[in-house]
Amino acid sequence: MQVQLKLTDAANEENHYFIKVSQNYYREGQLVMTLPIEVKLSEVLKNNIAGNMNIFGDEGRMDRTDNLFSDLFVNGKEILFDFSFHDTLESATYVDGKKTDGGKGEQEELTVEYIIEIGEMTKDLYQYVISGNKAVNAEDYGPFTEPVRVHTNIENGIGILGAYNTYRFVSRFQTKFHPYYYRS
Numbered sequence: 331m332q333v334q335l336k337l338t339d340a341a342n343e344e345n346h347y348f349i350k351v352s353q354n355y356y357r358e359g360q361l362v363m364t365l366p367i368e369v370k371l372s373e374v375l376k377n378n379i380a381g382n383m384n385i386f387g388d389e390g391r392m393d394r395t396d397n398l399f400s401d402l403f404v405n406g407k408e409i410l411f412d413f414s415f416h417d418t419l420e421s422a423t424y425v426d427g428k429k430t431d432g433g434k435g436e437q438e439e440l441t442v443e444y445i446i447e448i449g450e451m452t453k454d455l456y457q458y459v460i461s462g463n464k465a466v467n468a469e470d471y472g473p474f475t476e477p478v479r480v481h482t483n484i485e486n487g488i489g490i491l492g493a494y495n496t497y498r499f500v501s502r503f504q505t506k507f508h509p510y511y512y513r514s
Contacts, residue, residue, distance in 0.1 A: 331414075331415045331416075331417070331444070331501060332412070332413065332414050332415075333412075333413045333414075333415075333446065333499065333501070334410060334411065334412050334413075335410075335411040335413070335446065335448060335497075335499060336408055336409065336410055336411070337408070337409045337411070337448060337497070338407075338408050338409070339401045339404055339405060339406055339407055339408070339409055340406070341405060341406025342405070342406065344400065344401065344453060345400065345401040345450060346398065346399070346400050346401075346450065346451045346452070346453060346455075346456035347398070347399055347400075347401070347409075347448065347449060347450055347451070348397050348398045348399075348447075348448075348449045348451060348494070349369055349371070349374065349397045349411070349446070349447070349448055349449075350366075350369075350397065350446075350447040350449070351366070351367040351369045351413070351444070351445065351446050351447070352364055352365065352366050352367060352444075352445050353365045353367055353442065353443070353444055353445075354442070354443040354445065355440050355441070355442060355443075356440065356441040356442075356443065357438060357440055357441075359441075362440075367415075367444075369397055369413075370396075371396070371397060371399055373412075374411045374412055374413055375399075375409070375410075375411065375412075398451075398456060398459060398460065400456070411446075411448060413446060415444055417442060417503075417505070417507075438506070439504050439505070439506050440504070440505055440506070441502055441503070441504055441505075442502065442503055442504075442505055443500060443501070443502045444500070444501045444502075445498060445499070445500050446498070446499040446500075447496045447497070447498050447499075448496070448497050448499075449494045449495060449496040449497070450494060450495050451492065451493070451494035451495075452492045452493050452494070454481065454483045454490055454491065454492045455490065455492025455493065455494060456492075457481040458480065458481045458482070458490040458492060460481075461478060461479065461480045461481040462480050462481075464478045465477075465478040465480050
């Protein structure tokens with residue numbers, strides 16, 4: 331499945347966005363499993379940047395801030411998000427030209443749901459998430475790490491007042507193929 335979503339960035343103002351993708355499995359209308367899907371900004375935003383530059387630095391290990399970005403390179407323009415998902419709708423096993431169930435028995439039908447969320451967040455929330463992640467990562471380096479100040483916008487206190495607005499795209503399909511990580 332290929333999906334292209336478009337967002338028009340407001341010109342002459344600093345905007346901050348995030349992307350979140352998940353896959354849900356339902357059996358008889360009941361949610362049985364949710365899986366987060368790793369999304370690399372350099373892949374979904376590749377049609378927005380000239381050349382082959384990777385301005386996102388998203389090679390290697392993913393972290394909580396990898397799907398956050400500002401409109402620095404797309405200010406006032408349309409942002410195209412290109413998603414590509416691959417899934418198996420059904421599978422069959424043949425032995426000597428005859429279809430067998432591969433020892434699995436008749437598989438029940440599942441509903442697979444992909445959810446793509448593209449959100450716009452306030453600058454304060456963006457700075458809070460970025461600085462909070464830096465603080466958590468700094469703990470990994472032991473007692474000799476310099477402390478990281480976590481962004482706050484509460485005067486004489488700690489915390490944050492921020493907001494975000496999410497746009498959601500949902501696609502569902504039926505399948506009898508059960509992925510190896512699915513347990514009924």
